[in-house]
Amino acid sequence: MIDDRSPGGVPPTPDNEQSARRRVAPDDTIYTVPQSILVSDLARAVDPLALLTSANRELTDKEILAAKILAQSGSPLAIGEQIAGLFLRDPRGSESVSKAQVVTIEALAEILAAVAPTWTEFERYQVAERLSFAVYPKFKFSEFGRVWLNDESFKEYYKRYMDYGNWHSYDRKYLVDQMLKLVEHLDGDFVEAGCYRGATAELLCVAAQPKGRRVHLFDSFEGLSVPGEFDGSYWAPGVFSVSVDEISKNLSRFDCCNIYKGWIPDRFKDAPDNPIAFVHIDVDLYQPTWDTLEYFFERVVSGGIIICDDYGTDSCPGAKRAVDDFFAPRKENVASLPTGQGLVIKI
Incomplete structure (x- = not known):
């Protein structure tokens, strides 16, 4: 955050202005105005897009964001005090800054949504990247103009x-859809452990039905089982519970799938003993991940693909450990994908 006030809440004078520009320790961070620009200048910025996309590293991302919003608002000076309140607020709750000068995320989003239509797509991308870096620098944007994002179907x-608003598995679903193309030439059925409402199962069915394959779907439909010692504390029993009727309805146009309701691995034995070309595992926890690999791996044909949906996420340490433990004595390697999935190709 930016702080243009002295500790007593008085606007900085030439004598104390330098101290108002200081930075404090990361755990108490109050980002202050650098010598190259004053807060008052933010409300009068005439070219915010140039500021936002500039390589001038003297400006912090939060100052650039403030300039962007202030200058693009209908009345920059009128809204300047409110925006300044957001960026100048002391995160420790200091009484020296008026708590009335706070702008909500919703208000910022509304302002940005109003002005974004005037930008080119690349400018929007640049703005989004800078905003993301200011708020969550751990996240890294990928290259602009990736064509898969244009796939409207x-x-x-x-x-x-x-x-609503949840695109968290969008890239993972797309990767599964593309990986299925790599097993078109192979014999074998498809398996999914943990199918929830059937989003990934639909992709499996779309790929399987024209080839006369079967899709075998396993889920308790009572949510997750009890987490074990390797699973951390994120999950609780019963999460992701859904009616089997819902997935049956979602996949009703396909006649290639079998749905097995029950706890893993109890129902595995009820599936036919056919070769397997593709396995998708999305059960979040150590034991069901291990049980799925143990039961189906030997039946996976050479060149067949196994994807663990939960492999690369902090919330599922057990799933990653199960995959790593299982393949440690085997020749196959596990590729950790930037989508958070783990990928194995059977040798």
């Missing part, structure tokens, strides 16, 4: 299953 498929 895939977007419409995903939106049928997504919770």
